[in-house]
Amino acid sequence: MPYDPQPNASHFIDGAYVEDTAGTPIPVIYPATGETIATVYAATPAIVEQAITSARKAQAAWAAMSGTERGRVLRRAADMIRDRNHDLSVLETYDTGKPYQETSVADATSGADALEYFGGLAGSLTGEHIQLGEDWVYTRREALGLCVGIGAWNYPTQIACWKAAPALACGNAMIFKPSETTPLCALKVAEILVEAGLPAGLFNVVQGMGEVGQSLVTDPRVDKVSLTGSVPTGRKVYAAAAEGIKHVTMELGGKSPMIVFEDADIENAISGAILGNFYSSGQICSNGTRVFVHRDIKEAFLARLAERLGDAVVGDPMDPDTSFGPMVSERQMQIALDYVAKGEAEGARLVYGGQRIERDGFYMQPTVFADVKDGMVIAREEIFGPVMAVLDFEDEAEVMARANATEYGLAAGVFTNDLSRAHRVAAAFEAGTCYINTYNDAPVEAPFGGMKNSGVGRENSKAAINHYSQLKSVYVRMGDVEAPF
Numbered sequence: 016m017p018y019d020p021q022p023n024a025s026h027f028i029d030g031a032y033v034e035d036t037a038g039t040p041i042p043v044i045y046p047a048t049g050e051t052i053a054t055v056y057a058a059t060p061a062i063v064e065q066a067i068t069s070a071r072k073a074q075a076a077w078a079a080m081s082g083t084e085r086g087r088v089l090r091r092a093a094d095m096i097r098d099r100n101h102d103l104s105v106l107e108t109y110d111t112g113k114p115y116q117e118t119s120v121a122d123a124t125s126g127a128d129a130l131e132y133f134g135g136l137a138g139s140l141t142g143e144h145i146q147l148g149e150d151w152v153y154t155r156r157e158a159l160g161l162c163v164g165i166g167a168w169n170y171p172t173q174i175a176c177w178k179a180a181p182a183l184a185c186g187n188a189m190i191f192k193p194s195e196t197t198p199l200c201a202l203k204v205a206e207i208l209v210e211a212g213l214p215a216g217l218f219n220v221v222q223g224m225g226e227v228g229q230s231l232v233t234d235p236r237v238d239k240v241s242l243t244g245s246v247p248t249g250r251k252v253y254a255a256a257a258e259g260i261k262h263v264t265m266e267l268g269g270k271s272p273m274i275v276f277e278d279a280d281i282e283n284a285i286s287g288a289i290l291g292n293f294y295s296s297g298q299i300c301s302n303g304t305r306v307f308v309h310r311d312i313k314e315a316f317l318a319r320l321a322e323r324l325g326d327a328v329v330g331d332p333m334d335p336d337t338s339f340g341p342m343v344s345e346r347q348m349q350i351a352l353d354y355v356a357k358g359e360a361e362g363a364r365l366v367y368g369g370q371r372i373e374r375d376g377f378y379m380q381p382t383v384f385a386d387v388k389d390g391m392v393i394a395r396e397e398i399f400g401p402v403m404a405v406l407d408f409e410d411e412a413e414v415m416a417r418a419n420a421t422e423y424g425l426a427a428g429v430f431t432n433d434l435s436r437a438h439r440v441a442a443a444f445e446a447g448t449c450y451i452n453t454y455n456d457a458p459v460e461a462p463f464g465g466m467k468n469s470g471v472g473r474e475n476s477k478a479a480i481n482h483y484s485q486l487k488s489v490y491v492r493m494g495d496v497e498a499p500f
């Protein structure tokens with residue numbers, strides 16, 4: 016092992032590691048081998064209390080600093096993350112099993128982008144001046160207070176940073192609860208933020224399962240909840256937040272369509288389909304898992320796709336040559352394999368993969384089904400694994416109606432060389448993030464989030480500022496006040 020992934024303690028509160036072994040032990044399992052490589056303990060009520068008290072205590076002074084001062088801390092943290100990218104990427108690989116080839120370019124670096132971007136924006140968060148005759152109103156953009164971030168397991172470093180960066184830029188404190196499956200990376204983010212000069216208490220990390228998340232969401236001292244997770248969890252968390260009239264951001268699941276028209280560049284479309292189905296072993300919320308391919312090019316598409324999947328390098332995720340790693344857990348692998356069985360039972364044609372790979376750890380083959388029909392379970396439900404469903408279509412109106420016939424609306428993609436059609440299709444997609452001749456790019460400058468059941472609010476970009484701050488209007492009268500009596 017390049018280094019011991021066991022953290023100093025389970026939680027990071029008020030600027031320091033904190034332990035309480037009275038909590039339920041949470042083993043950290045390395046997906047490539049199935050070995051337990053570290054143990055943390057779920058937060059007890061005493062730990063949650065400590066996290067909330069210290070965050071609330073620190074927040075007012077942080078909000079009172081100038082945006083430029085706050086931004087400087089975030090930008091320093093971004094630089095430190097980039098300097099330590101190798102170690103952070105190794106840790107991300109331990110946490111998730113994703114190949115180092117991916118984690119070294121897409122995880123800590125994406126977190127650093129968010130800290131740099133929101134660090135840069137922090138100094139320019141202003142209100143406006145509204146003249147009303149000789150009176151006027153000015154608005155102040157103010158922090159919400161204490162925000163809770165709850166993460167999924169597929170991008171633990173990125174999710175922690177995507178939530179912390181805008182929250183802190185706006186003058187909030189954040190308590191982050193990582194997924195119990197990947198508890199390690201957020202602790203490092205907390206450590207780095209403090210080393211970069213973040214005052215103690217402003218970014219606390221507590222571990223635990225759903226109950227710990229629930230206890231944070233229902234606490235009256237919490238002002239906002241940002242969840243990245245599945246739709247069923249989103250429903251529960253959104254409802255609990257509504258009870259306390261709290262602000263929310265919900266980044267939830269998807270079953271996104273990708274449409275490949277007959278005039279598309281096939282190599283590019285296949286690259287998009289590979290990125291949108293097999294990167295991170297298919298464990299990406301925005302994946303385009305319903306790939307609609309025009310009937311005229313379907314067989315050519317499938318044949319070339321199978322050829323390219325044969326080039327995937329399956330192996331030790333720490334080996335920089337490995338391009339396809341294990342799934343995050345035995346459970347997640349089993350869920351995906353169960354969907355493969357359902358696809359076969361419903362009569363879809365298995366054209367590639369479908370099996371568990373015989374080696375230690377939680378590896379399954381990249382899997383492609385063709386002749387998938389809209390009503391099949393594998394075309395309707397989020398699998399969150401490396402299982403692509405290819406469906407046929409003949410014309411644009413028909414495929415648009417089918418592409419949008421889903422409860423989800425996270426992402427959608429189109430491959431075509433017809434300029435007008437590309438924009439017409441993008442406009443017609445019922446999805447928060449759309450792609451033309453590409454798939455799954457997620458730069459910090461662009462808003463990211465879902466329509467329909469895939470979410471509420473947006474992460475990244477200037478749009479995230481609206482979700483981590485609130486406006487106050489101040490009316491200023493210049494003359495006398497007229498009253499009826």
Ligand SMILES: NC(=O)c1ccc[n+]([C@@H]2O[C@H](COP(=O)([O-])OP(=O)(O)OC[C@H]3O[C@@H](n4cnc5c(N)ncnc54)[C@H](O)[C@@H]3O)[C@@H](O)[C@H]2O)c1
Nearest residue numbers: 166167168193194224225228229244245248266267268300
């Ligand atoms: N839209 C996005 O940006 C995005 C990104 C990544 C993953 N996801 C989605 O996340 C899902 C996979 O992640 P997962 O399996 O970790 O999701 P999950 O919904 O099982 O868990 C997400 C988080 O919520 C916590 N949680 C569970 N019940 C809770 C409750 N009642 N109150 C508070 N917190 C609770 C979990 O402990 C975990 O930290 C997929 O559906 C995927 O699409 C969405």
